Amino acid sequence: MRKLLAILLLVSFVFAFSACSDGKEDSSKSASGKQTLTVGFDKDFPPMGFVGDDGSYVGFDLDLAAEVAKRLDMELKLQPIAWASKDMELNSGNIDCIWNGFTKTGREEQYTWTEAYMNNNQVVVVNKDSNINTFEDLEGKKIAVQDESSALKAIDKNEDFKNSIGTMVKTPDNLAALMELETGAVDAVVMDECVAIFTIEQQNKNFRILEEVVGKEEFGVGFKLGNTELRDKVEATLKEMAQDGTLAQISNKWFGKDVTTIGK
Numbered sequence: 001m002r003k004l005l006a007i008l009l010l011v012s013f014v015f016a017f018s019a020c021s022d023g024k025e026d027s028s029k030s031a032s033g034k035q036t037l038t039v040g041f042d043k044d045f046p047p048m049g050f051v052g053d054d055g056s057y058v059g060f061d062l063d064l065a066a067e068v069a070k071r072l073d074m075e076l077k078l079q080p081i082a083w084a085s086k087d088m089e090l091n092s093g094n095i096d097c098i099w100n101g102f103t104k105t106g107r108e109e110q111y112t113w114t115e116a117y118m119n120n121n122q123v124v125v126v127n128k129d130s131n132i133n134t135f136e137d138l139e140g141k142k143i144a145v146q147d148e149s150s151a152l153k154a155i156d157k158n159e160d161f162k163n164s165i166g167t168m169v170k171t172p173d174n175l176a177a178l179m180e181l182e183t184g185a186v187d188a189v190v191m192d193e194c195v196a197i198f199t200i201e202q203q204n205k206n207f208r209i210l211e212e213v214v215g216k217e218e219f220g221v222g223f224k225l226g227n228t229e230l231r232d233k234v235e236a237t238l239k240e241m242a243q244d245g246t247l248a249q250i251s252n253k254w255f256g257k258d259v260t261t262i263g264k
Helices: 001-021 061-070 083-091 150-157 160-162 175-184 194-201 228-243 247-254
Strands: 036-043 049-053 077-079 118-127 142-146 166-169 188-192 207-218
Touching: 001 077, 036 061, 036 083, 049 061, 061 228, 061 247, 077 150, 118 150, 118 175, 118 194, 142 150, 142 175, 150 160, 150 188, 150 207, 166 175, 175 188, 188 194, 228 247
Parallel strands: 036 077, 142 166, 142 188
Antiparallel strands: 118 188, 118 207
């Protein structure tokens, strides 16, 4: 009798556990039942990802992510993040990848990366009427740079440049750095060339870019270290988009030319 009661209790426990499990929604799936692709990005990083005039998130990288998600039959979730908190967001599972002008150069061992899909430079931006024309003119000057950015890392690696400047102000994003420049609070900003060009040409800002570069780099999509399964799917899709011309089409929309490198 005791054995029978034990068996009945075990069966009841199994059924109860199954019922609870069936009622629990898979957090990696959307309401539609599709797997989600949650992309972490800096919403103040035009033209890669930013807030459009209608309040929606737009940008070159976000267009790429949307097309990749569509082809993989996944539901895209755009998750703006504080750039200084990107590692915490990724490692905690709040996002699946970092895709927003994310510099692969110098971080190759920290994340699982796609192949680089775009080249970029770290450049110096000054006001158009500034008397700063070369790096030598920056000696003792005050510059602004986004905290935890690849621009900051490029400065650290370029010792001659770093030792020549005076004061360095760290800002939460590039737009804040450019506001410091516009108001005259700093003499120059070190930032991504793609962002600088877009800001000057598309937003008619009264800035110019020095010819010398602080550092050269590549952009890739960064995943949590070891997440090769999702990386492989995204990378293969990007290469497919390169072959059928979709990458070039999206690039022309944002840059007026094909700046992509993957699958070439």
